[in-house]
Amino acid sequence: MQNIVDFVLELDKLKQVTRKTRVLNSDRYENSAEHSWQIALLASSLAPYAVEAVDMDRVVAMLLVHDIGEIETGDTIVYAESGWEERKAQELACVTRIFGMLPAEQGQRLLALWNEFEAAETAEARFAHAADRAMPVLLNLANNGQSWRENGIRHQQVVDRIGPPVRHGCPALWDYLESRLAMAKEKGWLA
Template sequence: MPSLHANTGMQQIVDFILELDKLKGVTRKVRPLGLDRYENSAEHSWQIAMLAASLAPFAEPAIDINRVIAMLLVHDIGEIDTGDTMVFAESGWDERKAAEQIAVERIFGVLPEPQSAMFLALWREFDEGKSAEARFAHAADRAMPVLLNLANNGQSWRENGISHERVVGRIGPPIQAGCPAMWKYLETRLEEARRQGWFGA
């Protein structure tokens, strides 16, 4: 018969997973292909985890791809409390990160140990962006909205007045640092998009 402690731990895990359901209600600025609505942060997290797994052959040889995927699955969980901020926003990042820190401590705190500490450590590793895994995760995170915009004729760039220079300046360095092959691919595609007028003024 399960112990009371085991039941308590199971309930904490269930409570955590149900809390994560709120991430499905956090709206982003890019539309899924072929749909009129905007994507949500849960969809984004799943898709970039799949992108990173697919890009594994282009990662540094010693990278732990499972750790990368875990980071990508937890990296936006704080948005349950803070909402999403478009990657091309030019101010307020320090305040946002402080708010996200409080949010993830609350949300991961629902879990028992050691899961709580493990997920929080993954979130912090991604946030600091220093390890090879974190750099690769950042590259996938930055690349996915670009790939959707390229497939959607620059939808969110045009809607939000985002220039080619702003896109390249914001996403170029982290993608180049984490996955140079992806940046080489995107650099050409972004120049083609600029020529086609897919950016805002």
Template sequence: MQAIVDFILEVDRLKAVTRKIRLRDSDRYENSAEHSWQLALLASSLAPHAPAGIDMDRVIRMLLVHDIGEIDTGDTMAFVEGGWEERKAAELAAVRRIFGLLPASEGGPLLALWQEFDDAQTPEAIFANAVDRAMPVLLNLANQGQSWRENGISHERVVRRVGPPIEAGCPALWRYLEVRLAEAREREFFGA
């Protein structure tokens, strides 16, 4: 029991990891724990649009653990280019440490879920990655491009980064977002 309590108190630190995007209609930036919670709800809501046979419970568990490594590494904005190999190595070390707080029988499966998400090869991981890429887009669209404008992110850069994984994991969501991103470009929601 103590190992579980220690683990849960350690992951509480995810609430202190600030992301680069504000909450809708707020001056406060979201944290990584809020992001993970919202992704789990988005995935569940998108279930009718998920590929046939997707294990939605697995997707939700994957989304709940996918950013745990940010406790040690901090958040990296989804639209940053370059340096991903170093960031992923640091996150892997972090999740090994954090999931290692649990007995191997409990921590091992969580680490495997994290790795599955990171590898993005299974249908569940491909769908989960689509959901993860979509949420910053949805918040930026709702916030008139707040983080795109503040960080000099162009329309082309957004489409290049999120288009392929969203289209691969949830084509209906990409069709929806592609139209909204074109409208956002016309409304000058982008920073470059």
């Protein structure tokens, strides 16, 4: 029991990882724990739009663990163009340590989910990636492009980075986002 309690208390650190997008109707930036919770619910809500049958329990579990490595690395804006290999290696070391706090079978199961998400080769991982990539876009659209404007993000950067995983994991969601991104560009929210 103590190992599980220690693990859950270690996860509390994810609440301190500040992201680049503000929560709606607030000057406060969201944290990675809030992001994980919100995309898990987004994915659950989008289940009827999955391009292929998915095990939603696996999808939600992946989304709940996918950013735990940020406890040690912090958040990097999704549009960053370099440093991803080093960052992912650091995240893997972090999640290996944290999942190692659990009894072996539980820790291995969570590490396998984290690795499955990173590889993005299963239907569940592709669907999880679609939700993960879409949520910051949805927040930016609702916040008049707040994070895009603050970070000088260009329309083509969003399309190139967000389009493929969303289109691959949930085409209906990409259809929805694509027209809204064009509107955001027209409004000057994207460089």
